[in-house]
Amino acid sequence: MSDTTPSSSKTADKAGFAIAFGLAALSFVVGWDAWRLSSVNAHSAVGPAAFPTIISAGLALLAVATAVEAMRAGPVDRPRDEIVPMAWVLAGLVGQIALLPFLGFSIATGWLFAATAKGFGKGPIWGHFLAGTLMCFIIYLIFAKGLQLSLPAGPLERLI
Amino acid sequence: MNQNFRGALLAAAFAITLPLGAAQAQMSDMKIMAPAGPGGGWDQTARSMQQVLQSEKIVPNVQVLNVPGAGGTIGLAQFVNSAKGDPSQLIVGGYVMVGAIITNKSPVNLSQVTPIARLTGEYEAIAVPASSPLKSMADLVAALKADPQKVSWAGGSAGGTDHITAGLIAKAIGIDPTKVNYIAFSGGGESLASILGGKVTVGISSMSEFESQAKAGKLRILGISSPERLASLPDVPTFKESGVDVDIQNWRMVAAAPGLTPEQKAEVAAAVEKMAKSKAWEDMLAQKGWVNTYLAGPEFEAQLAKDIASTQTILKDIGLAQ
């Protein structure tokens, strides 16, 4: 998101161009998939490719419109984003996904809680990690025992 | 997903199994995977098993694990990879899974698990609104032969049991199965509404979906996919006796992990058999309105192999598999 810092470009809104590019890419993917589907033998009046084709065309038009608007708008000043706190929250979410299969729900989600709190400026991370893990372990117990829903189990959950 | 909730198909429960000798050492823990979200048919089957296995003290501690997605193939893949050689893990599945494995090009299939037994099943039926000019299967066959495109069929998702049955019928009467004008609906209620409202020519679904409407005289059942007439519905002719050689059952089964020793397999089979023959299981099925179609051992394996082969062929014929 480097293009979101106070814009240094002289003529146009860089972020607008980036979004227009993203829309064009999405339009391409949807259109390509529609083209693949159109070769499938569909024995009905409107096959599986019709709607994707329309959506792809719409996205292409929107990409052009967004680019034109970005050109007209000129540079836009947007306040700077705090990268480090955001990285903490993202690390919490990614870490949860990475830890879940090995360490189970409580520990992985405890980490998510601790990392989010850290992102919002509240430490210490170890204390929050322990508190979060304990909280999640209780949630796990309620789900597993009360609702008979199994959340991913790890070493901690296997103790019971 | 709701198609199995309904109806009180009270058919004779038949069980053709050999007693496998007394169950030896009792299992203490068991994990049953329902390869679907909570609430659906497979989930209910798994949870019913859990309840009966525990209440009958066959296995004291049973857990149910839900892994939804892609017609059960996601759960199946996970089961094949994680349960290998573990006799304490089971997976619930059904005929829908047979089709989903083929159409989704699933990397795993049912030959990679150890099928134990078929537990319950339902038959497919064809229904028309009471006001429809079609009075019998013969009328439907005639209409299809005149112009298959003019006959619209309402049923579940494309490639599912309903679609497969429609394809089999077309093939049996010598019509190109790709010409079947099949309209897919996402839920039983929605397709039933379109049949009642006369928006489509015929509806095809499991019998229980149509039963209460038929009793109220709003729908007419043209035929059913059972090999013989059902004791509970003596007036409904089978497809076969109407000259359409199709018989199909939408069944649910339980399978064990891959890589079991013959002893382990026998142990699991004994536990499942004890459950399926218990009074508590009978009561559970009656409460849910499910028919006991318990079938185990080589007979079930033969039936499964036959179903897989015929499904493969028909899905190819209707253009959903290569």
Place this chain on the structure above:
Amino acid sequence: MDTFAALSQGLMIALQPMNLVFAFVGVMLGTAVGVLPGIGPALTVALLLPITFKLDPAGSLIMFAGIYYGGMYGGSTASILLNTPGESSSIVTALEGNKMARAGRGGPALATAAIGSFVAGTIATIGLALIAPTVVDIAISFGPEDYFALMVLAFTTVSAAFGSSVTKGLTSLFIGLSLGLIGIDLQSGQARLSFGVPDLLDGVEVTTLAVALFAIGETLSVVAAGARADEIIEPVKGSVFMNREDWKRSWKPWLRGTFLGFPIGAMPAGGAEIPTFLSYALEKRLCKKPDEFGNGAIEGVAGPEAANNAAAAGVLVPLLTLGLPTSATAAIMLAGFQQYGLNPGPLLFVTNPDLVWGLIASLFIANAMLLILNLPLVGLWVRLLAIPRPWLYGGILVFATLGTLGANPSLVELGMLLIFGLLGYVLRRYDYPIAPVVVGLILGPLSEQQLRRALAISVGDPVVLFQSPIALTLYALSALALFGPLLFFLATGRKAPVGGDED
């Protein structure tokens, strides 16, 4: 007609002390589980159904009704307080409700949701008791072409959620439409935009997308804003309950929402989402202070919440009169009924009148119990917002992922939550509205399927789309929604009261 005699008989049974206890327990449990994002009433009922096994039929029916309504109300509470919609029909509630909660008006938002739900539930239940057979005949006469026209109407009115820029609103909508393509196409069985990933074959779960865009996207943008967004969330500003003006602004939306929700909910393919969209759009049009929309307009909570609840009662119309389960919740309810020996279908009112009236009476009681229980709790609920931000947002993320994992314990699902969360952040960052993305995901597949069904049945003849009077009426309404403001302008010379930023 002994309708009222039968109903009062049912009420007498439901009012026995023991049954009131069951209603209380049901409502409490339902609310507690329903609060979890991603776990809507269908799943709540499915999970809690076994608890009712051991009771007598009357008691279990009442507890069941309590769980059902509790689950729905729990979803709205989570939407309003935490911005994490528990089900697709409370997504619209989150739009205005959460803005109100952040401005210290969480109390009135929860109250108008609770009272609106009660009013709508009561009216709709009366409708269920009195005019179900008539309503169902109309509902059944809707064909695919009529549903398609209804979707067109929903699409045209959705522009009310577009915010200030048409390009941006349409962009959000088309992103949602693209996401709606993912998965197996129902009609042809072909996989679209799945890239060989089996987890994508079932498509994008609406609640996953909504929770990600709303809760995770918002958490990311708040943390990224850092000190800049250091507004203090006041749990209570002014009265914790609704003041006179709130009442004045709420009662009409409650009624309008009810009249949108009940009939559309009764349609076999109507659902509970479309009436909430239509209600939101309608209230925005009719509101005297349209610029409040997007910043916490109470009408935007009152209308959709009433619509959502009325639709939930509407779903019972085809279920009880025809035995048609037209939603996931209805399918689960059917399973519940069967355990009490009820076999919904055309003959139900004839064969089991006592149980049907018992159920309807139970719905009344559960509805009233919910109101009595929750109004005093409103003050407690809004205290949630007094939790310091690091813990509040940490908790929101824990709950968001918990709900997703509870419904589907899959890493791919969590991955989607993360990716859509980032999408939500980017959209917020560049002032794109969020709601149209979700709307596109819901309406895109619905409209496509209905159109293709209509054309398949007619063997490709497009004339079928414009033949039915129902469809033509709906198209006329769409035209009015699109060009109405223009006509208003031409007639009066001043700009129609639309607009206002959203999100």
